[in-house]
Amino acid sequence: MLGARDFQREQDYHREKLRLRMRCLLGYGVVCGLHVEPVRRDEDDCPSADAAEGSARPGEGAEEGGTEPERTRRGAKVRITPGLAVDCEGNEVVVRGGCEIDLWKALPRHERDTDTVWVGVEYAERPVEPTRAVYNDGCADTSDCEFGWTEECYTVRVTGCEPPEDERCDTCCSPCEHTVLWLARIDRVDWYEPVRRDRIHMNVRRPFGRHLPTVITGINWIHGHTYTIDEAKDLLGTLDEDGGLVVRFSADVRSDTLRPGVVEIQVIEGGSGRNASTWYMGGAFAEPDPESEDGHEFTRRFRYRQTTRETLQDGDRVLITVRAAFLLDRCCRPVDGTHVGGRVPLIHTGATVSAEHGEECCDLPPSGIGPWTSGTGAGGDVFESWFFVKER
Numbered sequence: 001m002l003g004a005r006d007f008q009r010e011q012d013y014h015r016e017k018l019r020l021r022m023r024c025l026l027g028y029g030v031v032c033g034l035h036v037e038p039v040r041r042d043e044d045d046c047p048s049a050d051a052a053e054g055s056a057r058p059g060e061g062a063e064e065g066g067t068e069p070e071r072t073r074r075g076a077k078v079r080i081t082p083g084l085a086v087d088c089e090g091n092e093v094v095v096r097g098g099c100e101i102d103l104w105k106a107l108p109r110h111e112r113d114t115d116t117v118w119v120g121v122e123y124a125e126r127p128v129e130p131t132r133a134v135y136n137d138g139c140a141d142t143s144d145c146e147f148g149w150t151e152e153c154y155t156v157r158v159t160g161c162e163p164p165e166d167e168r169c170d171t172c173c174s175p176c177e178h179t180v181l182w183l184a185r186i187d188r189v190d191w192y193e194p195v196r197r198d199r200i201h202m203n204v205r206r207p208f209g210r211h212l213p214t215v216i217t218g219i220n221w222i223h224g225h226t227y228t229i230d231e232a233k234d235l236l237g238t239l240d241e242d243g244g245l246v247v248r249f250s251a252d253v254r255s256d257t258l259r260p261g262v263v264e265i266q267v268i269e270g271g272s273g274r275n276a277s278t279w280y281m282g283g284a285f286a287e288p289d290p291e292s293e294d295g296h297e298f299t300r301r302f303r304y305r306q307t308t309r310e311t312l313q314d315g316d317r318v319l320i321t322v323r324a325a326f327l328l329d330r331c332c333r334p335v336d337g338t339h340v341g342g343r344v345p346l347i348h349t350g351a352t353v354s355a356e357h358g359e360e361c362c363d364l365p366p367s368g369i370g371p372w373t374s375g376t377g378a379g380g381d382v383f384e385s386w387f388f389v390k391e392r
Contacts, residue, residue, distance in 0.1 A: 004146075019090025024172035027210035028090065029181070033083020035368065036119055036184035036202060038195040039100055041075070075192045076103045078119060078200070080156070080183065086208065088166065088176035091123035093154050101156055104191050111160035115189045118163055118204070120182035124155045157182075169331035171210060181206065202369045209377065213336035214253060214329040216322075216374040216383055218347035220246040223339070226388040229312050235387075236265070236318075237286070237305030244286050244305030246349050247322060247383075250373065252298035253335060257328045258285050263304045263321070270315025270388075281318075282308035298330065314391040325380035336375030337383035340365075343372035344385075 022028070079100045085093040103117055127147030157180045168174050184202045186195060206212055221227075221235050237243030245263075265281040287303035288296060312318070324337020341362060364370040374383055 021090075022086055022092075023088065023090035024210075026086075027171065027208060028086045028088045029206040029208035029212075030183070031084040031086065031208045033081050034085055034095060034121065034181075034183050034205075035081045035083070036186075036200055037079045037081060038197050038200065039077035039079050041194045076189050076195050077101060078103065078184075078186070078195055080119070080121065085121065085181050087123050087179045087181055088171065089123075089179055091179075092152075093121055093123045093181060094152075095121065095154060099156065101158065103158055103186070103189060103195070106156060106158035107160060108158075114160035115187070116160065117186050117189055118159050118161075118182050119184050119186065120157045120159075120163075120180045122155045122157055122180045124153050125150050126153055127151075166206070166212075167330070203371065205369065207367065211331070211333065212251075213333070213375055213377065213379055214249055214251040215336050216247060216324070216339075216344055217250045217371075218246075218248040218345055219385065220347050220349045221320075221385070221387055222346055223342040223344070223385045224387065226390055228392045229314070229389055230392070232312055232318065232387070232389050236281070236283075237303075238309070241286070241305070244303040245320060246301060246303050246347065248301045248347055249335065250300075252300060252330050253302075254328045254330070254332075255288050255296055255299050257326060258288070258299075258302055259326070260284075262323050262326050263302075264323075265304075265306070266319040266321065267310070267312065268317040268319060269313065270317060279310070281306055281310055312389045314389065316389040317386055318389065319384070319386045322383040324374070324383050334380040336377065336379045336381070338376045338378075338381040339374050339383045339385055340372070340376060342385065344374055345371045 077100060079098055080095060081098050082095050084095075087093060101119065103119075104112070107117060127149070128151045129148040130145045131148050132144065133146045163180065163182050164178060166176065166178070168176070183205050184200050185204045187199045187201065189195065189199070227235065233239055234243055235245065237245075245265075263283065263285070265283055267279055267281055269277045269279075283304050284307050285302055286305045287301070288299045322337060324335040327335040327337070329335065343362065343365070365372050
């Protein structure tokens, strides 16, 4: 005779097969939507003057345990838009219609001494449709009430502690420890005021896929910009040992893959006379030094400077090539280095030359989550960028 336990086992078998195929063949992460947006304060949210004067700020007169200040009841709120995600166990997390979150109420009481919070969602289940049991299953006693169905849902998580990164190289067979899908980090939260859009950073979310590729997140020169000869020398570190071209990565890269030939600087001559001749500028890695005995095994940036004394001239174009397919991350996978649209953002270093730089279009990548990075998801390829040189 078939009992409830037999049907549950059948359901569990097929569900586990689906989860296995999802996480091993496709991966996990945010598929679409699930953007974190600020919620504006309504006109009737403004507290009275008496309430404002009598309220206490977090940590200033608040009771032990994190009593909610009067003025924060409708202050710092965000909204999660509808969307779909898959957690690291292969469960589908569906948010229909979106939801609104009061950050102060959702934050655990023992973590309310911070102004930086992370917002995420987690797969959950809850029993529904209780009914009186007619037949006892197996040798168990007959219970007064049994739930006939299980509803798949989600739980919103808010924390003031930085979530750990998933450092697994194999996300299929090795078990995951943290099933929360983090969607955004919010900096400098003012519990009394609405959350500002520029303080919501959604680049902490994991895009859907089997692996999270390492990409280039910043360079210290403006792609396609025109520099004077002196400014170009400062960028290339021609006369300054602390100068050089700086490239930053999203994750650790093996220092021993920073070998001669990985970075190449090519000068294409211009000017009013004969042009289009090319020559290669000598250079070397200045940071980190993969040959040094105390060099670190991994790095998240490198600095490459000119080591010869060739002179740039008016009209020259400096072409910078980084062969990302030869740069390996912790899992020995190549850096995803395609310079899509030339949109990798500028980082400021000691050798960075200030210049006006405005985006004409495409401020955000197709995902809608900025800032831009290199990569198309395929991995490897070549990172190319250039700038022009002119007389002062």
